[in-house]
Amino acid sequence: MKTTIYILVGLFINSVFSQGGASVKLDIIPKDALVRADPSSAGLDYTYLHTKVDSILTIGIRKEAFPGAVVLVAKQGEIIFEEAYGYHTYDSIQPTAKDDLFDLASVTKVAGALPAIMKLVDEGKLDLDKPFSTYWQRWQKVKDKKDITLREILAHQSGLEPYIIFLNEVIKKNGTLKHRFVKTEPNNRFRHQAYDGLYIKDRFNRKMYRMIDRSKVSEEKKYKYSGLTFLIFPELIEQLTGDSYEYYLEKNFYLPLGVPTMGFGPSTKTFTNAIVPTEQDTIFRHTLTQGWVHDENASLLGGVSGNAGLFATAADLAKLMQMYMQYGIYDGKRYFSENTVKEFSSVQYPENENRRGLGFDKPLLGNDTLQLKDAYPAPEVSAQSFGHSGFTGTFVWADPENQLVYIFLSNRVYPSRDHQNIYDLNIRSAVQQVFYQAGRAKH
Template sequence: MKIIQLLIFVFIVQLAQAQEGTPLPLNIEVSDALVYGNPFEVGLDSVYIKTNVEDIITNGIKNNAFPGAQVLVAKSGKIIFHKAYGYHTYDSIQPVALEDIYDLASVTKVTAALPAIMKLVDEGKLSLDVPFSTYWKPWKSKKDKRDITLREILTHQAGLEPYIVFLNEIFKKNKKLKKRFIRTSPNRRFQNQAYDQLFVKNKFNRKMYRLIKRSEVSTEKKYKYSGLAFLIFPELIEQLTGDSYEFYLEKNFYLPLNAPTMGFKPKTKGFSNAIVPTEMDTLFRHTLTQGWVHDENAALLGGVSGNSGLFATATDLAKLMQMYMQFGVYDGKRYISEATLKEFTRVQFPQNDNRRGIGFDKPCLDNAEQPLPKAYPAPEVGANSFGHSGFTGTFVWADPKNQMVYIFLSNRVNPTRENRNLYNLNIRPAVQQIFYKATLPSK
């Protein structure tokens, strides 16, 4: 009887998917959602993992790499490790909890902008290899930008400037805010909230787009990390879909994945989860930044951007990364085609010494041969693995070969972004490596 019920369920899911234009193959199981397990079930030594991860994280806290952190690892479809360490801030008042919400920083690129872009590529609404100006018309009039492709942009191969400090545009010479751009209370022309009592002019995004349009482009096509186009993607996605960027992501990804904390502007959503603070901002917000995006460029877009601004818990992040690792399928539903995900997670320009996939970060090209201090991430990860890091101290990685998802969340920018011991101590790859070295001897 259970087999008949299962077959009926699969048929119904397939029928629904087919009506959406994304049929679910018969060989996809409907039980491919994450479940909880333990390291022993997947052949790993739980004592080795617990001891070594705790040592690395405790040492990081002691050396002010971050006030607290959490680590989640899923292997073979099972969450086999999820632990929280330390506190939200160095005053040791509020301990880190497993359901805390974090500012993901540039992890937003692969968890917000990129899933939308992959879906639009699947639907034929975007092409990787035609000029981006086909879709973003303002670039048609710029000789140095009109022929750049989406593939080049997403692999950081286009020669775009890395970053523009748009915050410079909102200050007078005396460091006071320009009232034509920023107000302390909202009105119909100032609806984009950057922080408590900080509202940005609705049309400030147009100024940002103009400055991006005028920015220089290198004639040398080599790897040069740039987040500029990611500031444009939300507007482009809205133009192509007719939905707001936020709604499109919620409708097509976050809510179907049952990842309710994944989204923008968590302060406005009434979550009971605590939101981990980031930096003590002495320039713009003049307080501890909490509940609103840390990245200033994303803040000037009202906290909704493609480069930064997404928040989530570790468990909700893990669901999206598991879907990616399963090449577009999660819990019986197909979100992105297998072909598209495999193309986006493939190294595109190795001949230019560029390790990047399309949007996704990848291991160093010679990663397996490197010792841990020189590798990125851990040297044991599969060559087809992928992920991304975030400025606030976040990191996500999926390894299809080893069937492992690794989530590392911290607020290393607290109280200041000058804290760099997360990098100096190589903490994220060191923790990741533990789960590869923890294999139990076969009997």
């Protein structure tokens, strides 16, 4: 096991010793950063792990759940498993590599928008229980939205519509693009690049906001997943901080965490990492989508959004999830208060049969009583665990009780989103469960 290093970070009132009536306390924070180790150091059986995971992934690839995947697991602060499987596409030309970049899809919600929201809550710039219209003021005049709280929004308890297909606004009935919204060359009003040779009008986001304003809100307050406000959050973050959304994330999280591959628009950067393709798009881009965000709504925002758009390697994602699992600390730096992370990662409305935390997904209520085929995620994860999944076949999960971080990256939407076997075979939960059973298998 690695040695935990401690660093002195502050002095404050009410200490173990006092001077002249005043007391001072040393606040010690563990310097916990991921290291690589053999599975045996975490009490897990190497042969069992590889045999089981290889079997599940081989079946998944053979049944075309995905052409390739990367699995990474950290246990007790040590990366004890990191393997790549299959190929980028079913032609078996380019093998998947451990340092490949994947389109994270909705994992962006907890890796992009959510850390910014959490920090702003920590700083008192956002209040979970005030109406969201306090900050997003255009909703103050929208009758069915003016009283919705940020807590309700993040727990998917607000009644907002799940999704609006904004692509319908830029494509004519004959399938051609509306040139007032999309052009093939950039200019000073069309600077948001959606793909090679596709540029979106800078102010198209205003049209999206107006359509969200007009969208219906269910009168019944119950769990209904909605990603609409995650399209709004980047603009809100910029208003509250004075920084662009992308810069705010890099400055406050990605650079200090040391996660260089995590970011938007990898095709515009100089990474040597290969970028895994997603879907063979027949509607909008009419080509293989690779290096640009797959999600059409995020694409219409120039690929920088709160609902989708991030790319990363498994190893960089693991650092972020390890920080969350350690309740806001990584490598001696505190990113959020412990209370904030615990609040966001706790079930908010169990009385309404809503399993969700704030932004984070949680296990099904009663998950530990279910068989693997019915569970979400693996039935042996703790009730304190949390994470998120992505439409492209991605999945991240942190379990503080068991000190386990699980990363699963794949491109299940290749060659089309019709491929559903990753769900039908419950592959991501099945692989996750292996790491909970491996300790018992060793004995």
